[in-house]
Amino acid sequence: DIQMTQSPSSLSASVGDRVTITCRASQSIGNWMAWYQQKPGKAPKLLIHKASTLESGVPSRFSGSGSGTEFSLTINSLQPDDFATYYCQQFYSFSQRTFGQGTKVEI
Amino acid sequence: EVQLLESGGGLVQPGGSLTLSCAASGFTFSNDAMAWVRQAPGKGLEWVSTISSIANRPYYSDAVKGRFTISRDNSRKTVFLHMASLRADDTAMYYCARDPRAGDLDYWGQGTLVTVSS
Numbered sequence: 001d002i003q004m005t006q007s008p009s010s011l012s013a014s015v016g017d018r019v020t021i022t023c024r025a026s027q028s029i030g031n032w033m034a035w036y037q038q039k040p041g042k043a044p045k046l047l048i049h050k051a052s053t054l055e056s057g058v059p060s061r062f063s064g065s066g067s068g069t070e071f072s073l074t075i076n077s078l079q080p081d082d083f084a085t086y087y088c089q090q091f092y093s094f095s096q097r098t099f100g101q102g103t104k105v106e107i
Numbered sequence: 108e109v110q111l112l113e114s115g116g117g118l119v120q121p122g123g124s125l126t127l128s129c130a131a132s133g134f135t136f137s138n139d140a141m142a143w144v145r146q147a148p149g150k151g152l153e154w155v156s157t158i159s160s161i162a163n164r165p166y167y168s169d170a171v172k173g174r175f176t177i178s179r180d181n182s183r184k185t186v187f188l189h190m191a192s193l194r195a196d197d198t199a200m201y202y203c204a205r206d207p208r209a210g211d212l213d214y215w216g217q218g219t220l221v222t223v224s225s
Contacts, residue, residue, distance in 0.1 A: 001169070034211035036152075043202055043215035044144075044152065055213065087152050091210025094166045097142070097154035 006100030023088035109133040109214045116219030124191040129203030136184040140206035145199035
């Protein structure tokens with residue numbers, strides 16, 4: 001099975017900061033990586049797919065990078081609406097769609 | 108506007124069964140794979156199952172394989188998750204999501220809560 005290690009599990013930041021979250025896969029997954037944002041009591045929201053493609057309507061301060069086993073989500077100039085939990089997800093195969101453990105971004 | 112509306116959650120005893128439904132609208136349902144993802148209280152996201160758009164092929168996580176069955180009815184634009192032999196660790200919010208590109212999930216429902224307890 002492909003394991004995903006997401007770090008950090010939580011971080012404290014201020015409005016205007018640049019934040020980077022990383023995900024490491026236990027084996028190469030090409031660019032089959034997505035990133036989601038989830039706020040309390042709400043369903044997740046897709047931010048990035050295919051490792052670096054910004055989903056329609058998502059602000060350009062969000063960006064994704066990486067391939068193979070190392071991936072990152074960067075938020076430039078953190079805004080108040082960005083305080084949430086972020087998850088990576090690999091979808092290398094139909095039978096394995098593992099999520100990372102999540103990163104809570106707090107003020 | 109794409110909408111996904113889950114239903115069927117509730118309280119069930121250990122060993123019992125439950126069937127969740129997800130009614131879709133706003134897109135060509137038969138063209139897209141559909142998935143179920145769950146989230147235990149205070150925990151992270153866990154992929155449960157996906158059903159493909161072509162041949163309705165099902166895929167399951169190891170945690171539910173042999174106990175859960177995913178299916179779809181394209182005429183009703185609905186995807187189902189039949190859950191059997193339920194355990195306490197199946198307690199979670201269950202989300203239905205659209206899988207348009209063989210992996211990432213671009214639209215999600217609001218979720219339906221399943222509680223397994225005696």
